[in-house]
Amino acid sequence: MADIKREIERKYEAPDADGDGGGLPDLTGVAGVATVADQGVAHLDATYYDTADERLAAHGITLRRRTGGSDAGWHLKLPVAPGEREEIHAPLSDTLPDELAALVRSRTRAAELLPVVRLRSARALRDLLDARGRLLAEVGLDSVHAERLSGGVGEASWTEIEVELADGGDPAFLDKVDKRLRKAGVRPSAAASKLARALAETAPERTRGPAPAGDPVNAGDHVLAYLREQRAAVVDLDPAVRRDAEDSVHSMRVATRRLRSTLKSFRSVLDRSVTDPIGDELKWLAGVLGQDRDREVLTARLTAALDDVPPDLVHGPVAERLHKWSGAEHGTARGRLLGVLDSHRYLTLLDTLDTLITDPPLRRAAAHQPDKALAEAVRKDFRKVSALIARALDADPGTGRDVALHEARKKTKRTRYAAEAAVPALGKPAKSLVKSMKALQNRLGEHQDAVMAREALRELAAVAHAAGEDTFTYGLLHEREQRRAADVEAALPAFWDGVKDATTAL
Structure with missing residues (x-):
């Protein structure tokens, strides 16, 4: 060892x-x-x-x-x-x-x-x-x-x-x-x-590696610089993920998502016939990285919520069942992840990312000035967020609204990552948009976490009921999570009014 x-x-x-x-x-x-x-x-x-x-x-x-x-x-x-x-x-x-x-x-x-x-x-x-x-x-x-x-x-x-x-x-x-x-x-x-x-x-005559990339000039340079940074993050985090270092899986998943989002957002710069298959592989990798992480986040949320319940309202072995539920998939998911990191598919993806950066499939817009090409891509993503928020606010409370808000959250992340890539070229307006999208992402993330927590609590309650245990506490926690989601929904219109013009300066 x-x-x-x-x-x-x-x-x-x-x-x-x-x-x-x-x-x-x-x-x-x-x-x-x-x-x-x-x-x-x-x-x-x-x-x-x-x-x-x-x-x-x-x-x-x-x-x-x-x-x-x-x-x-x-x-x-x-x-x-x-x-x-x-x-x-x-x-x-x-x-x-x-x-x-x-x-x-x-x-x-x-x-x-x-x-x-x-x-x-x-x-x-x-x-x-x-x-x-x-x-x-x-x-x-x-x-x-x-x-x-x-x-x-x-x-x-x-x-x-x-x-x-x-x-x-x-x-x-x-x-x-x-x-x-x-x-x-x-x-x-x-x-x-x-x-x-x-x-x-x-070895005074040793072969030199590729020359360092210069400062970004055109739109293609800026997109490639961001892709290079995220590719490096994935590779650098690999050893930490293998050792199960704190927050390493989450960080690697975020870098993977940033890569995929960038390929989607800047299709005017990079040929999608080449990048779409890479995006599919990045989606697969992010999914593998998320299998254990999602349950870990939910466990932390439910544990904190249970700690806030007065002892006289905790009926049955709720903490023990939550702990068992948390660990049920951890070992399996961990073994699956390590297998993926050693797989031909994953290592081929890393090689493909290297090729994408050293020999990028640039389109004509890649040579354009970044202030126009990048700004338009960011605005396009933001318009999609706006449409999804409007759809969610028009929907009746329930599953339909939950799904729409979840889709809006995913598009918010994509807009945030696109704005991050554009910050070196666009400066303060892009930074402002990153800040706004991060705040929106956090609110929508709180809503989605409440949705997923309710689903987990229903699952836990069903198992507890089958075992003859009192399910009162699961219902109490479910009601609290429902209230948290409702609070986010109630505050969203006013919050959205404060950020929906965030792209006007771009």
Whole structure:
């Protein structure tokens, strides 16, 4: 089973040293440091793996098998922020553990992982301790020798200082160490990692990836920039979804929906004969991501509602039945989702999205000025929202109105995402529309959640009744949810009057 920790560190250039730590500046003067404890010299031997075209390195991801030191094993490091990575550690073995291979699959897909670089280091380690003997940070003077194994030839050697914050430490402490090191003439490393430096120094002729996209100019540029951002979100979130990290499934689902909505909204820019099949696949993926998420949201809502019921009005094992209902599908849905993330269909979708962005099916309008082409697409979406709101308000309360409001909510999301894509080109008017659509989406979402909660409560009540239990509390909660939906409906006309002219400035 893999262990996960947050790694916060900084790297610095250092003069060549004999490997015994003699090149380290004196750090006893750092505020808060009472003792600098010599931990000796460790000899580390690490082989780094990547695809032939170095997809992991291109995104700041490192995957290695290392022997020596106190944490020998397989290490996968995923970037979180500058100087901060999430490190996932698996026990030492001859072959790459399946769980780590899965966490990079959204990057590697069908490509083989190969050994690309071997790094051998002599690490002179010092522990920075406070007055109570607690570890503040580890400082290592690393004498590194890099050997290229594939994708190039050559060797390189250098010495660097690495300062890693202790688990749970205050990142501000690294600023204090940084100040002391700079005062001693030490400068930050230009390379983000040892691997990045090794790749650069051992393969001067390495194939370059595609040039970074420039600033958006025309309508097509702006649409592609937004699509690129959402595609990156899906790929980046894949490892977190596999690990069941908090809010990861929801975030990935939102990125998937944004992609699909953008393809629909900007059909004047992108050829729908190419994008419609992609939209169908994105709809499938969003559906899979939503299977467990929808029940999770409903459970949280019903649990909070039950907590608000006075104890004397809770009849029967309502909380226990709700908990059982919540967990009934979680394991099945979780297994189904992991299967999808490893499926040929999903990995093909990721490849298709890459192709869409690198070789987009642009139409003539893509070359138009964004202020006109994008604004018209956003206005078109907004008109659909307006028509659906009018239809819902004209309908009698009940299923017909519920369905119309749900459709209006979906179109509201689409309009919001279209406006988000247009913000860099249209500025304040698009931002204002995003804000209005988000507020409308929240209100309509509250209504839809109440509709779905009533449906779940009817299901729970039926099961409880069949078991001979008192169903009074389910009825009470059902009535409260019905009142919540009615409150949204009653307030909607006045609210809509305040936002329905939101596109006038576009």
